[in-house]
Structure formats: structure tokens, C-alpha cells
Amino acid sequence: MTKNYINLLRFIIIFIFLNFYSSKINAQCAGTDGQKIICDIENPVNESLSLFSLLGGSPVPGGTWSDDNNLKGLDPATGILRPQIITKGGTYHYTYTAPDSSGCTNNKAVVTITIGAFPGVGSQATVCNDSNYFNLFTAFDSNSMGPHSNGQWRNSLGEYVEPSIYIGDIDKKTTLQFTYTVPPVLECSPASKSTTVLVTVLRAPKPGSPENLQLCGSNGLTAYTNLDLNDRLTGEDSGGTWTGPGITSRTDHNVNLQELFDTSGPGTYNFRYNVLAVPDNFICSNKYSDVSIVLEKRLDFTGAKIEVFSDICESSISTASYYGKITQGPDSIPIGQYELSYTITGPSSGSEKILGYFINGEFIFPINSSYFRQVGKFTINATKIVATSSYNTCTDIFSPFSTVLTIYPLPRLNGATLTSTPTCQNKAGLMQIDALQLLDGDYRITYNVNGDNIATGQTAIIKAVGGKATFEVPGNLNTKSGLSVITILNIVNITSPAPQCANTSNLVGNLNILPLPNATTVSVAVNNYCLNDPVSVAISGLGNLTNAKISYQLSDSNVSAVQTITQAVTNGRLDFVIPAALLQNFGSTKINLLNITNTVTTCDVNLTNIADDFVLYPLPVAPNVTDQQFCKVDEAAIAILEPRGAQYKWYNSPTATTPLASTLLLQSGNYYVKETSATGCVSQASMVTVTITDTPAPVLNSDGQNFCGLKNPTIADLSNNTNVSSTVVWYDAPNSGNLLASTTPLTEQGRYYGFNFPDTDCFSSEYIEVTVTLTSCDDVSNDFFVPDGFSPNGDGTNDSFVIKDIEFLYPNYTLEIYNRYGVGMYKGDKNKPAWDGKNYEKSGIAGGIAPNGVYFYVLHFNKENKPPKQGRLYLNR
Known part of the structure; x- marks a missing residue:
């Protein structure tokens, strides 16, 4: 491609762009300005007008409209205008703003509307004078468009008047004429326009x-x-x-x-x-x-009362609101508005008046909370109540009445102490709170238990009096012995009707929980006993208890209520006797131990299945007995009493427990016999009256012991010297002596024992002892024979030298015998009356045998100064 060709293309593109852009800039998107003159605005065709249709050029639809005069009747979106709403004749401007698109920003067009003046269509109105004022604009024909508002009114005298005329003073039917004139709009007419209305005023009744x-x-x-x-x-x-x-x-x-x-x-x-x-x-x-x-009616407020709602806690002072309520007394207070006057006294004071309503006997009113900003008691006193609708024709019966609002302090345990009395396992523990800041009343506390026992969130109700209160930690929280730490976390005042004021706390106290007696080792043992015997109970396994209280109960043959004994414990054991009154029946009886208390700590534990069975054997029937009689001399003993047998025991009283020995000698009196059964049970005692009969001992007559031996007295003679000569018997010894025949000779100084033994009575137990004297021979001749020799050769005849019967005559005599050399060979008396021919050891004779021969005697009488007698005798063997 050549360079010239490229330059040509650039020129063409720039040319097209400039031409297109230039045409866009010069375009009128809002169209061109427009206008319209409306002289017959009252015509119905003028009720609505499209402003968009009045724009010239090629306006772009979709824009917005605005009213330069801020009148009514324009729809800014559609551009529809209602001209009849505009209240005055004149010229008005409306601006159209095209949509905001490229090349059309701020593009506007204006439509001018001119409206001719309109005075309205006159009419006739009839009104009553009691309306006082009449608006003349209401007298126009309502079927036509209303007049423009920028006109003036004149009466029939041509005087300007206001549109609202006063008609209250018209006292009879009168017709008035008024003319309304609006200023001209030159585009429609150079002269102003007028309309006449007629108003007929009628008189209203009075x-x-x-x-x-x-x-x-x-x-x-x-x-x-x-x-x-x-x-x-x-x-x-x-x-x-x-x-x-x-x-x-x-x-x-x-x-x-x-x-x-x-x-x-x-x-x-x-x-x-x-x-x-x-x-x-x-x-x-x-x-x-x-x-x-x-x-x-005179209102009677007697018996009315006032309440204020409500008592609060110190913590609610800043947020609390209050209202009062007055309740009527017996006399009903009518529904209506009243003015209440009241005063407030207390920590702060004031007075108020407030309007309110008595409805159904109650007057409820708000009270300014500014009065109640501190703890204390506030008295709200209603001083006066007056009905606002009252004409005060009556004097109401009213005496001030009051109530008290209390703001309670938060319960505080600051500086308080929490102490306790030791308690036992599973028993409630008594906690003592000493809190000088705690007011009297009822409180609910929340506490935790820590230490050997643990529990959280526990509650208790306490009553504070004089800064002191108590509560119990339940036994189910004291299951372990040791130390529990009680911490009070919260306290709430629940004193009725006070509000429940709450406060936190951290009051701590200790509770010592004492251990319970160990019931697992306790046992009871009771032996079998006889009815009415003391029944001993042995309780063992009491561990280290030193003193215990035991409760028990009897069942089966003997039933009892719960019994209690308190006794010292030795080496884990105590013994006691069941009261006899509880054991009235024989047979099998069970003792059940119910509870054991450590009397030192007062801790106790209930006992289960700790029991023993024992038997109370029946007692034998009391023996059948008769009274018995014995002689004293028989020395009858217990063994001789009837009934006899090993099962019978004799006692000296019905209550004696030690039997009398079988060898015990009987005495007159009552004896008691009991029978012992094969089970060892002893019957009731039967009484036997024992009579011991005794015959009086013989009585010796005066000098009845003295006899003369020369008369050869015998036992019979001795009996004759008593008061019972026919029944007395004699023995040579008081005990186990030999019975002496009545012919038994009496001997000098012989002792004889006499008993009375009547044929039909008992042998006397007592006796007389008689020592016989055979020297009472004063009434007998004193002659006696002295032998002149003897022969001691052992042949049995005349073997000794004896002076016969001298002892009866001279009982104190002495006899001396000498040999021819004057040597004494013998010395005798009544106790040694005979010489057997032997010398005594001092004689000096060899062999002691006196030789045959003559010997000499000297007889001393030793009585009545009688001189001795001498003589000789011959000894021959």
C-alpha cells in the first residue's frame, strides 16, 4: 500500500467523524419552546392539557417536567397539566428537561401557558342566622368550575367585604346581594370580569x-x-x-x-x-x-386508705418509679377526676398536688422518684382530695391518712462472724451468724460447703434478731466426720412484705463434724432367766466409747415401748438390768437394740438387726405347807422342816435370796420355803410358822443341895428337893451325860444336872446344876468309929485305914499319921481319906512301904473349935 493511499484513508475517516459529531452537537433533544393561551378555562376541554404536545422540533420523550411557579396540577413525569386547578388567571411557565444521553446533557425547552380570568358562575343561597357567619364563595354554582381566588367582594352598596360575612344579628328574613370581580388577563380581555350572588338569611328559633x-x-x-x-x-x-x-x-x-x-x-x-x-x-x-x-353529695372519705408501690431495695434507688393508690372507704366515691394533695416526710420531704381519676373506688397516681433517693422510711400523707368537677356545694368528710414507703438497705454481712456448734455425722449442724449490720427480719442465704464435705449452691432461711441469726447445715451434707468450711455467698432479704433485697457475701465459718459410734461391732447378749429374776443385758463391741445411751425395745412374749438407758462403758462393754415391770410374762422374748448415742459427743446411730432372744422360765407354784411345832430341847434344824427335798430351800424372809443352812437350829417364828424347778427357777415363798415349845427347868428348893451323908441320900432325894419332883430327871453332865437312876447315891460335892420332863410336854432345854453337900448332919449324933488297925495286903479286905463317915460330920478334917519315930507317914482329908500303908516321899522310908507295926494318928476336926483327937493304930500286912 502506498503512502498516499494511507493518508487518503485518514482524511476520509476524520471527515466522517467530524461531520457526525457536529450534527450530534447541534441537535435539540428537548425540542423547541412552545406556548398556549386559554381564555375559556371553565370549558371542560381544559380539564387536562399535554405540555409535551406543545413542544416544537423533535423532542426526545422520556424527560421530566418542572413547574417554574410551583403551582399544583402538573405531573412531572408525563407532562400532563390540569389548568383548572390553577386558582388565578395569568401566564405560567413549564420546563421540559430531555433525557440525559450523549450530546443532550442539560438540554431544556419551555412551554408558556396563559389562562384567562374566571369569576365563577353566580347562584342564590339560603342560610339560617344561627350559623353567625356565611362564606360567600359557597354561594357559587357548584356544577361549574369555581372562581379564581384573586378577586374581591362588594355588597349592594359597593363596599368591599370579606368573603365571610356576619349574619348573626339578622333577626328577620333578609336577602343580600354580593358581587365578585377578578382582575383581567390582557391576552384574553382588557376588562375585569364579575359575578353576582344572592344570599337569603332566615331567623332561627330562640x-x-x-x-x-x-x-x-x-x-x-x-x-x-x-x-x-x-x-x-x-x-x-x-x-x-x-x-x-x-x-x-x-x-x-x-x-x-x-x-x-x-x-x-x-x-x-x-x-x-x-x-x-x-x-x-x-x-x-x-x-x-x-x-x-x-x-x-357530700363525699365521705372515712376509712379510705393509701398505698404506695412499692418498697424497694437500696440497689434500685436510681431506676425505681413509684405510684400510689387510694382506695375508698365504706362510702362509695363517684367515678371522676379529683385533685389529690399529699405530703412526703422522711429522709426527704415535700408536698404535691396531682390530678387523677377515681375509677371503681380507686385513685391511682404517680409519685416523683426524686423524693426517694436514700434508705429509710417515708410517710406519704393524703391531706386533701377534691373532685375537679365539683362545685363545692358540699363540705366533704375528710381526715388525712397515710402510709409508709420503705427503701430497704442491702443486707450486709460486713464484719460478721460465722461460728458453729459441733455436730454429728448425718446430723444438721447449727451455724450462728453475728452481724451487727443485719436488720431484724427473714433472709435467704446461699452457701457452699468445702473441706471434708463438699456441696455447692445450698440455701437456707434465717431470721435475724438483734444482729444474730442461725441456720442449719442439713445432715445429708455432713456425711463425713472432720471439718467442713461453710462460705456464705449471697444473702436475700425475704421479710414480708419487704422486697427481696440481695447482696453478695464472703462470710466463712467452720463446722466440726463428730464421728458416729461404730454400729458394725455392736452386739447384745441376754441369758435365760426365771420369771421375776433380774435380767441382765450385756452389750459389747462399743469400741472406745466411755459413756453411752442405748435405746431398745422388747417383743414376743414381753412387748415394751422404746426404753433408754445411759451408762458408763468399760472396755467396750456395758451391762444393765431390764426393769422388772417390762418382764411380766414367761416365754421367749426378743430384745432389739434401736439406737446408740455417744453421750460425750451426743452423736447417735440407729442400729439394725442387733438383737438377742432369751427365755423367761415360769416359776413353780408356791409349796403347800402347814405350820409346825418342835421341842426346844430337840434342837430341831432347818433340815427337819416339811416339805423336804433338794428342790426346797428355806429363807428367813419372803424376799431373802440366800437360803438358810440345813443345820440352822429352829426358833419360834416364820420361815419361808421356795421350790426350785429343774430350770433353776424359784417359786414364790410359802410361809410356815414354827413354834418351839420348851418346858421350864426345875427349881431347886432352898438348901435343897444339902444332905447328910450318914442318911445315904439318893437321886430320888435330890428330886424331892425340887418343885417338880415327879418329872425331873438327872444326868451326870449337862450334855451327853448319863441318866442317873433314882436310886443312885449322892456323893459329896457331886454335880448333878436336872431337867424337867413331863410326860406330855417337851424335855426342858434348860437345867439346874446342883452341887450336893453331904455334911448337913447337924441333927445327927457326932459319934464315929476310928479303926485301930488295918491290913494293906491287897486282899480286898481292910486294905486301907479309913475313918468312916467322918467327912459328913467334919468335912474339913485332916488326918496325920506318924511312925513311932515321929516321922510323918501320911496326911489326908476328905479328898484323901484313906491310907494305903505307903509312906509319902518325904518319909525317908526305903521302898515307901510302911512296915508292920504301931503307928500314931492325930485327927484335926477343924470345926467348932473341937480339939484334935490322938490315937494309935496297928498295921499288919
Whole structure:
């Protein structure tokens, strides 16, 4: 391709572009300006006009329209204009803005519309003077377009008037004429245009001006028992009729207010006076006047009360709102608006007046919260209540009444202490709170348990009095012995009707949990016993307890209520005796241990299946006995009593437990015998009366022991010297002696023991002891024979030298024998009365055998100073 050809192409392209671009720039996308003059604007064809159709050139559709005069009637999207809405004649401009496209930015065109003046189409109006004012614009023909608003009104005198004319003073039928003129629009007419309207004013009926009446019915209405209602009107047309309560006919105009009040009570009673328009007047309506008669009742606020809602906690002071409620007393307060006056006293004070309504006996009103900005008690006192609708015809019965609003402080445990009393496993633990800042009341606390026992989120109710309160940690939280740490996390005031004020806490205290007695090792043992015997119970396995309280119960043959014993424990064991009153029946009985308490710690545990069975054997029947009699001398012993046998035991009292020895000698009195069964049970005692009979011992007559041996006295002689000579028996010894025959000779200084033994009575147990003297021979001759020799050769005859019977005559005698050399050979007395021919050792004779021979004797009488007697004797073997 040649260089010239290329340059040619460039020229052609530039030429085409410049021509195309130049034509685009010069194009009028909005079209050209247009205009239209409308002189007959009232014509219906002018209700709507397309402005787009008035543009010249080739306008691009889709643009927007604007009203340069900001009048109504233009649709900016479509360009449709409603000219009849424009209220004045004149010239108006509307701008079309073409769509925003390349080469047409800000392209606009203007359409000018000129509207001729229009005064409207006149008409005739009839009005009633009671409307007071009449708007002349309402007198135009409503079927035509309304007049332009920029005209002026003149009356029939040519005076300018406002469109709204006053007609209230027209007192009779009158027709008025008014002319409305609008300024000219030169494009349509050089002169102004006018329209005439006629207004006919008719007189309305006059019901008069009412005067209302207010009375206190509670004060009595005797002066108003025949009230003329006509007296309550001024300037009314006559001939009207009254309606209302108590009106009985069309001509009646009197009412009895006392009767109305008595039958219908207080209230507003309305009476209407109706006046009719004249018959040819169809414009003015009938008229009426209302007379209101208020019959008020004295309000009685006795018994009314005030409440304020509501008590709050200290933490809610900044956000709380308050309202009060007054409740009527026995006397009903009518529904309506009232003005309440009240005062507030307390930490802050003030007074208020407020409007509100009594509805169904209640008056509810708001209270400014600014009064309640601190903890304390506030008294809200209602000082006055007045109905706003009241005419104050009555004096109400009212005495101030009040209530108290309390702002409660948050419960605080600051500086408090938490202590406890030791408790037992599974038992509730008592915690003591000492908190001087805690007000009296009821609180709910939340606490945790840590330590040997763990629990969280526990709650309890406490009652604080004088800064002190207690609560229990339940037994199910104390299952382990040791130390539990109780931490109070939260406290809430639940004192009714106070609000539930809550506060956090971190109060900590310890709870010592004591261990329970070990029940696993406890056992009980009871032996078998006889009925009425003390029944001993042995409880073992008590571990290291030092003192315990045991509760038990009996069943089977003997049933008891729960019994309790408290006793020291030794080496893990204690013994006790079941009260006899609980064991009245023989047979099998079971003892069940129910509970064991460590009396040192008061900890206890219930016992299960710790029991023992034992038997109470029946007692034998008391033995059948009869009274028994014995002689004392028989020395009867227990063994001889009837009944006899190994099963019988004898006692000295019915309650004695130690039997008497079988060898025990009986005495007169009562003895008790019990039978012992094969099971070792002892019967009740049977009493035996034992009588021990004794015969009195013999009594020796005075000097009854003295005899003369020369008379050879015998036992019979000794018996004769007693008071019972026929029944006395004699022994040579008091015990186990030999019975002496009545012919037994008495001996000097012989001792004899006499017992009384009547034929039908008992041998006397006592005796007399008699030492016999055979020297009472004063009434017998004193002669005696002294032998002159003897022969001691052992042949049994005359073997000794004896002075016979001398001892009876001279009991104190002594006898001396000498040999021929004066050597003493023998010395004797009554105790040694005979010489056997042997010398005594001091004689000096060899061999001790006296030789045959003559010997000499000396006999000393030793009685009554009788001189000794001497003589000789011969010894021959």
C-alpha cells in the first residue's frame, strides 16, 4: 500500500467523524419552546392539557417536567397539566428537561401557558342566622368550575367585604346581594370580569340562655321541691316544651329536686327546652337549650386508705418509679377526676398536688422518684382530695391518712462472724451468724460447703434478731466426720412484705463434724432367766466409747415401748438390768437394740438387726405347807422342816435370796420355803410358822443341895428337893451325860444336872446344876468309929485305914499319921481319906512301904473349935 493511499484513508475517516459529531452537537433533544393561551378555562376541554404536545422540533420523550411557579396540577413525569386547578388567571411557565444521553446533557425547552380570568358562575343561597357567619364563595354554582381566588367582594352598596360575612344579628328574613370581580388577563380581555350572588338569611328559633344550678343534696333540698325551670332561661321564645327527669307532660315546667335526689341520688340532671322553627322555614332547625342541675353529695372519705408501690431495695434507688393508690372507704366515691394533695416526710420531704381519676373506688397516681433517693422510711400523707368537677356545694368528710414507703438497705454481712456448734455425722449442724449490720427480719442465704464435705449452691432461711441469726447445715451434707468450711455467698432479704433485697457475701465459718459410734461391732447378749429374776443385758463391741445411751425395745412374749438407758462403758462393754415391770410374762422374748448415742459427743446411730432372744422360765407354784411345832430341847434344824427335798430351800424372809443352812437350829417364828424347778427357777415363798415349845427347868428348893451323908441320900432325894419332883430327871453332865437312876447315891460335892420332863410336854432345854453337900448332919449324933488297925495286903479286905463317915460330920478334917519315930507317914482329908500303908516321899522310908507295926494318928476336926483327937493304930500286912 502506498503512502498516499494511507493518508487518503485518514482524511476520509476524520471527515466522517467530524461531520457526525457536529450534527450530534447541534441537535435539540428537548425540542423547541412552545406556548398556549386559554381564555375559556371553565370549558371542560381544559380539564387536562399535554405540555409535551406543545413542544416544537423533535423532542426526545422520556424527560421530566418542572413547574417554574410551583403551582399544583402538573405531573412531572408525563407532562400532563390540569389548568383548572390553577386558582388565578395569568401566564405560567413549564420546563421540559430531555433525557440525559450523549450530546443532550442539560438540554431544556419551555412551554408558556396563559389562562384567562374566571369569576365563577353566580347562584342564590339560603342560610339560617344561627350559623353567625356565611362564606360567600359557597354561594357559587357548584356544577361549574369555581372562581379564581384573586378577586374581591362588594355588597349592594359597593363596599368591599370579606368573603365571610356576619349574619348573626339578622333577626328577620333578609336577602343580600354580593358581587365578585377578578382582575383581567390582557391576552384574553382588557376588562375585569364579575359575578353576582344572592344570599337569603332566615331567623332561627330562640331557646333562650340557660342558667345552670348546683346544689348540695346532702344539705337538704326542701326549698327546691317545686322548681320552675322557666326561671332558669333568659331570652327564649315562648311556647317551647320541657323534657327531662320529673317532667310529666308537654306543659309541665316544674320539678321536685328533693324527690330526684332521694330516688336517683347525686348527679347531673339535664333538662331541655325545645323551640320549633316556623312552618315555612326549612333551613333553620329546631332549637333547644339545656339546663343542667347538679345535685352533689357530700363525699365521705372515712376509712379510705393509701398505698404506695412499692418498697424497694437500696440497689434500685436510681431506676425505681413509684405510684400510689387510694382506695375508698365504706362510702362509695363517684367515678371522676379529683385533685389529690399529699405530703412526703422522711429522709426527704415535700408536698404535691396531682390530678387523677377515681375509677371503681380507686385513685391511682404517680409519685416523683426524686423524693426517694436514700434508705429509710417515708410517710406519704393524703391531706386533701377534691373532685375537679365539683362545685363545692358540699363540705366533704375528710381526715388525712397515710402510709409508709420503705427503701430497704442491702443486707450486709460486713464484719460478721460465722461460728458453729459441733455436730454429728448425718446430723444438721447449727451455724450462728453475728452481724451487727443485719436488720431484724427473714433472709435467704446461699452457701457452699468445702473441706471434708463438699456441696455447692445450698440455701437456707434465717431470721435475724438483734444482729444474730442461725441456720442449719442439713445432715445429708455432713456425711463425713472432720471439718467442713461453710462460705456464705449471697444473702436475700425475704421479710414480708419487704422486697427481696440481695447482696453478695464472703462470710466463712467452720463446722466440726463428730464421728458416729461404730454400729458394725455392736452386739447384745441376754441369758435365760426365771420369771421375776433380774435380767441382765450385756452389750459389747462399743469400741472406745466411755459413756453411752442405748435405746431398745422388747417383743414376743414381753412387748415394751422404746426404753433408754445411759451408762458408763468399760472396755467396750456395758451391762444393765431390764426393769422388772417390762418382764411380766414367761416365754421367749426378743430384745432389739434401736439406737446408740455417744453421750460425750451426743452423736447417735440407729442400729439394725442387733438383737438377742432369751427365755423367761415360769416359776413353780408356791409349796403347800402347814405350820409346825418342835421341842426346844430337840434342837430341831432347818433340815427337819416339811416339805423336804433338794428342790426346797428355806429363807428367813419372803424376799431373802440366800437360803438358810440345813443345820440352822429352829426358833419360834416364820420361815419361808421356795421350790426350785429343774430350770433353776424359784417359786414364790410359802410361809410356815414354827413354834418351839420348851418346858421350864426345875427349881431347886432352898438348901435343897444339902444332905447328910450318914442318911445315904439318893437321886430320888435330890428330886424331892425340887418343885417338880415327879418329872425331873438327872444326868451326870449337862450334855451327853448319863441318866442317873433314882436310886443312885449322892456323893459329896457331886454335880448333878436336872431337867424337867413331863410326860406330855417337851424335855426342858434348860437345867439346874446342883452341887450336893453331904455334911448337913447337924441333927445327927457326932459319934464315929476310928479303926485301930488295918491290913494293906491287897486282899480286898481292910486294905486301907479309913475313918468312916467322918467327912459328913467334919468335912474339913485332916488326918496325920506318924511312925513311932515321929516321922510323918501320911496326911489326908476328905479328898484323901484313906491310907494305903505307903509312906509319902518325904518319909525317908526305903521302898515307901510302911512296915508292920504301931503307928500314931492325930485327927484335926477343924470345926467348932473341937480339939484334935490322938490315937494309935496297928498295921499288919
